[in-house]
Amino acid sequence: MKTDSIFYHLFQTFPSIFFEVIGQTESTGNTYQFTSVEVKQTAFRIDGLFLPSDDSADQPIYFVEVQFQRDERFYQRFFGEIFLYLSQYERANDWRGVVIFRSKNLDPGVKPQYRELLTSPRIRRIYLDELGEAADQSLGVSVVKLVVETKNKAPELARQLLNKATQEIADEVVRRQVIELIETIVLYKFPQMTRQEMEAMFGFSELKQTRVYQDAVEEGELKAKLEAVPRFLALGLTVEQVAQGLGLTIEQVRQAAEAKTSD
Template sequence: MKTDSIFYQLFQNFPHIFFELIGASSITGDAYKFISVEIKQTAFRIDGLFLPSLDLADQPIYFVEVQFQTDPRFYSRFFSEIFLYLRQYDVPNDWRGVVLYPQRSLDSGVPIQYRGLLLTEQVQRIYLDELDRKADNSVGISIVQLIVESETTAIASAQQLINKAGQQIDDATLRTKILELIETILIYKFPQMTRQELEAMFGFSELKQTRYYQDVREEAKQEALLAAIPRLLALGLTVEQVAEALDLTVEQVQQATSKQPLETEE
């Protein structure tokens, strides 16, 4: 499975799930933004960062790594990434490191040079297969558990999760996103099955035929196009060129420009 991309989608769309995993309040996710960062002048890329809002300097930065294979040098690389980031960006916040393993056996162990970071509880290791499997688990925790579910039980677990999402999630847009994420996990987990087979098995196709789903998809597509406008203009394209490239009208591009200021890089 392409676990990195799945967790990226998961944390970007549902940041509260991460804070549930580490034992914090899910509400904490409202104050954080999840991003992936490449550190300049090195070959390091951090899987993900949870950055607190700029006005919350007392809240820590969370460095997140998804480690689904054994790597004896993982911790030396992980801590190097963290300290290079702190040096490069010079942020005032404290930090925490969180490593997600599918099972404990893949953890090669923290080298003695870094043992002090564990003693201060600055680093947290989570073994996903050891998470409590309780009926009252949240939808978010259940999604994470589905990622490491065995193929023999994944089908039944996915069906239960779909039912749970329908019962616990009132927001129709959020339910649709969760359903799509479950579908993505199953596609990676069962590569021999076609998307049509999975949709028929779990009822995804029925949902996708509804007017609401089509409207949500069209709205999401339109928002993605509008979000791309400032970057294209910043690259030097004219309003007319952007409109043609995105298949929008000049008026739509001009309206989006007036509502959303161009991003600048420092």
């Protein structure tokens, strides 16, 4: 999964985190919907857009970009997309732009034509490696920091976030969503991690409640069943009997048998 996809998934699920990152209250996110929009006739797609509800005309539209690589033409494209959107979608709301950089050295700087925009209150630049105390005080901001944490420090931070989520979030559904989000980020950072390693990192009692863990368990059980197919067939059972006994489809049994034959 691409890094920017993780951020957009995070903002989609918990819009309050974005507003925590830019120094506003969590409740501000309740009046916004995070979405993406196509800018017609330009081949531009704005992936990060916080649109206020129709009855919140006093709240600004937020254009959000996540940058994890250096792009010398970034600001030309960013401002171009913003003004094309404003010209095509007539809304009464004011607007703000937020750029989230992995680190300050990825900020290419702006050309003179756009200098006034960057020095105005309209544009906010966030450098994830400089979050500082905000990340220590806020669970949401800490989850954002986990995305850019080093692989050496990420496991410990993930454990801390898991404990914090368990202690601070009373709503079971929200708590489960946060835990799964933390797990998704860890899997992104460690794509080769096994289920056993995930258990060791997160603690079995919490991990076993998450969707990702349960999917892994189901995948492991299915693999074991498929591996058992050739042995049952060798005992003289029919395809139908094996399928019924193992809870598989007839097609799954046949494919498992063919795979064994081709080995």
